[in-house]
Amino acid sequence: MNERVKEKLEILADAAKYDVSCSSSGSKRKNTKDGLGNATGMGICHSYTEDGRCVSLLKVLLTNHCIFDCAYCVSRKSNDVKRAAFTVQEVVDLTINFYRRNYIEGLFLSSGIFKNSDYTMERLVRIAKVLRTEHKFNGYIHLKAIPGASDELIHEAGLYADRLSVNLEIPSEMSLKKVAPEKNYADVYQPMNYLKGAIVGHREEKKRIRSTPSFAPAGQSTQLVIGATPENDLHILNLADSLYAEQSLRRVYYSGYIPISEDQRLPALRQPPLIRENRLYQADWLLRFYGFKVDEIVDQQYPDLDLEVDPKMAYALRHPQLFPIDVNQAPYEVILRIPGVGVKSARKIVAARRHGQLRYEHLKKMGIVLKRARYFLKCADKNFSHLGLYPEAIRKEITQPKRAKTISNQLSLFGTN
Amino acid sequence: MTFTYDGTFEGLLSVIFETYRLETTATAIVPAEEWQGSLFETPLLVATKEEWAERVKVGIKKKGGKKSLRLLEHCFLSEFPEVGKLIHDFVRKLMASPINISDNFGDDTVLKLHQIKKKIGREVHRMHAFVRFQRTQDDIYYAIIEPDFNVLPLLPDHFEKRYPAQHWLIYDGRRRYGIYYDQQQTEFVSFADDHALQYRQLPANMMAEQEVEYQVLWKSYFDSVNIKERKNPKLHLQHVPRRYWKYLSEKREQF
Numbered sequence: 001m002n003e004r005v006k007e008k009l010e011i012l013a014d015a016a017k018y019d020v021s022c023s024s025s026g027s028k029r030k031n032t033k034d035g036l037g038n039a040t041g042m043g044i045c046h047s048y049t050e051d052g053r054c055v056s057l058l059k060v061l062l063t064n065h066c067i068f069d070c071a072y073c074v075s076r077k078s079n080d081v082k083r084a085a086f087t088v089q090e091v092v093d094l095t096i097n098f099y100r101r102n103y104i105e106g107l108f109l110s111s112g113i114f115k116n117s118d119y120t121m122e123r124l125v126r127i128a129k130v131l132r133t134e135h136k137f138n139g140y141i142h143l144k145a146i147p148g149a150s151d152e153l154i155h156e157a158g159l160y161a162d163r164l165s166v167n168l169e170i171p172s173e174m175s176l177k178k179v180a181p182e183k184n185y186a187d188v189y190q191p192m193n194y195l196k197g198a199i200v201g202h203r204e205e206k207k208r209i210r211s212t213p214s215f216a217p218a219g220q221s222t223q224l225v226i227g228a229t230p231e232n233d234l235h236i237l238n239l240a241d242s243l244y245a246e247q248s249l250r251r252v253y254y255s256g257y258i259p260i261s262e263d264q265r266l267p268a269l270r271q272p273p274l275i276r277e278n279r280l281y282q283a284d285w286l287l288r289f290y291g292f293k294v295d296e297i298v299d300q301q302y303p304d305l306d307l308e309v310d311p312k313m314a315y316a317l318r319h320p321q322l323f324p325i326d327v328n329q330a331p332y333e334v335i336l337r338i339p340g341v342g343v344k345s346a347r348k349i350v351a352a353r354r355h356g357q358l359r360y361e362h363l364k365k366m367g368i369v370l371k372r373a374r375y376f377l378k379c380a381d382k383n384f385s386h387l388g389l390y391p392e393a394i395r396k397e398i399t400q401p402k403r404a405k406t407i408s409n410q411l412s413l414f415g416t417n
Numbered sequence: 418m419t420f421t422y423d424g425t426f427e428g429l430l431s432v433i434f435e436t437y438r439l440e441t442t443a444t445a446i447v448p449a450e451e452w453q454g455s456l457f458e459t460p461l462l463v464a465t466k467e468e469w470a471e472r473v474k475v476g477i478k479k480k481g482g483k484k485s486l487r488l489l490e491h492c493f494l495s496e497f498p499e500v501g502k503l504i505h506d507f508v509r510k511l512m513a514s515p516i517n518i519s520d521n522f523g524d525d526t527v528l529k530l531h532q533i534k535k536k537i538g539r540e541v542h543r544m545h546a547f548v549r550f551q552r553t554q555d556d557i558y559y560a561i562i563e564p565d566f567n568v569l570p571l572l573p574d575h576f577e578k579r580y581p582a583q584h585w586l587i588y589d590g591r592r593r594y595g596i597y598y599d600q601q602q603t604e605f606v607s608f609a610d611d612h613a614l615q616y617r618q619l620p621a622n623m624m625a626e627q628e629v630e631y632q633v634l635w636k637s638y639f640d641s642v643n644i645k646e647r648k649n650p651k652l653h654l655q656h657v658p659r660r661y662w663k664y665l666s667e668k669r670e671q672f
């Protein structure tokens with residue numbers, strides 16, 4: 001290993017960092033007795049960047065040379081940056097040696113497009129193949145499926161990788177055309193749809209023949225860039241919802257656009273839209289784990305997420321008539337709708353109430369965020385329904401926590417304004 | 418009445434057995450080593466009896482299932498001063514109740530034990546994440562840790578599955594013992610002289626040839642993936658509290 005590798009690593013890690021996906025979970029790859037690594041559990045964050053993002057995988061580009069010119073990307077052809085390219089062996093060595101030292105859960109490999117899509121994809125596949133076959137590496141591998149690559153290569157990638165992703169990046173084709181002239185939705189959807197079919201096919205086959213090799217066991221994901229183009233949250237969440245339903249994606253990632261380029265085709269943002277990004281993740285969570293429908297979260301009347309409060313709170317404030325919810329009576333799915341009550345708390349509530357009526361004190365001890373939840377629930381000794389009728393007052397109370405503290409008497413809620 | 422014991426889990430269970438035998442309950446149960454002394458009482462020291470401990474274990478499993486026993490074993494590793502008494506109270510309540518109480522979060526003892534277990538779980542998870550192996554010249558992957566709780570006994574399974582084909586040693590620098598895996602099995606080990614093991618970074622003459630290079634590469638990787646527009650030191654510290662930095666080569670200034 002020499003200085004040159006260090007420099008390449010710096011350039012190619014820097015160029016890869018804007019892809020937000022860092023998940024290393026969802027696979028079931030077990031280790032062998034003489035192998036290295038596994039990808040069974042939840043996935044571990046081995047470190048955190050100074051911006052608080054999880055570092056789980058060695059996330060690098062094979063190269064940042066690219067023949068395309070996507071406005072939102074640092075590696076675009078017209079951008080004046082230092083270019084570099086790893087050899088297959090260099091990526092393999094880094095992965096193995098980082099993994100052995102418990103730095104990482106595996107490899108996330110992407111690339112700029114050099115020569116053409118197939119040429120690039122072939123290199124990515126080869127790295128995964130060497131890791132799996134020569135080094136018996138059973139850690140996590142996430143490969144980028146290059147839009148426009150052939151089905152054969154995508155298929156081979158699926159045999160070695162735990163997860164594959166093809167990024168849509170821009171949430172509508174019209175906007176995509178404007179900022180990435182060489183790209184189109186068809187090239188992205190094609191590998192996605194191919195993968196969907198192959199993943200389902202392999203899973204079916206594995207049920208019948210247990211020795212069937214696994215195929216992208218952690219499924220596929222994609223990324224949407226937020227705030228670079230004018231699509232609203234209603235549009236974005238409907239798109240995500242259809243990607244979950246139609247393409248069976250495991251995850252959709254939202255990446256607040258960071259003004260990395262002074263490209264004329266993009267807006268000049270002062271800061272990345274981090275709050276909006278966070279709200280989208282929360283909304284996505286509600287879709288996947290809380291049984292919410294898109295039109296319960298945003299609709300024609302409110303097409304954008306409320307930046308002031310989280311989407312579940314916003315839902316509750318728009319529907320005061322559905323509250324308060326009785327924690328001693330309501331079914332699990334309904335308890336999940338109380339703001340401040342997450343999946344774990346809801347489970348605890350349902351388990352604990354079998355032993356007796358739950359009182360305010362119990363909820364408090366269970367760690368439920370009562371500061372937010374109390375307006376929306378009823379327990380054995382407390383009923384806050386009178387507060388539930390004043391959504392605007394509650395909003396104020398929640399969004400101005402400091403002031404709220406100085407008000408000792410809750411009734412003064414109604415005294416203000 | 419106050420009881421003392423030898424500081425092992427079996428010792429604690431022996432105390433609990435003894436309280437039943439004496440038809441009394443414990444007001445405090447502490448490891449003999451930690452007994453501070455008191456003018457007003459002389460604690461009763463209970464010797465550890467495997468057979469007694471086993472009978473209590475069987476009782477717990479019968480009433481509360483394997484899960485309850487595991488809950489208690491994990492909580493015990495917290496080394497919290499009050500944990501002995503909590504475990505005693507739990508066993509009493511479990512035995513007295515017609516149904517399994519281990520998910521009755523409305524009960525104070527149960528709730529507290531679950532909270533402790535959560536803390537233990539978090540620490541175990543941190544060790545899975547923050548262990549940093551350094552390769553030695555004789556090809557052992559070595560890591561030093563100083564966990565908040567005594568979680569070393571909970572670590573072998575994870576690392577055995579992950580690194581079955583390499584020798585590794587994880588050493589608790591504070592409690593001064595380690596777990597060593599030799600590609601066959603994991604054993605507890607301790608060393609009369611652990612001087613060389615106490616360094617954050619192994620002495621140069623013990624390190625494998627490319628070890629420092631990989632540490633440097635890892636740090637430069639870590640520095641390169643940072644996005645300064647998103648800098649959020651509060652979040653960073655929440656995920657990686659300062660006391661863990663010492664393990665992490667990416668947080669080191671010099672090599």
Ligand code: SF4
Binds near residue numbers: 069074076112
């Ligand atoms: S094809 Fe990929 S690497 Fe190339 S400019 Fe577009 S986004 Fe960047």
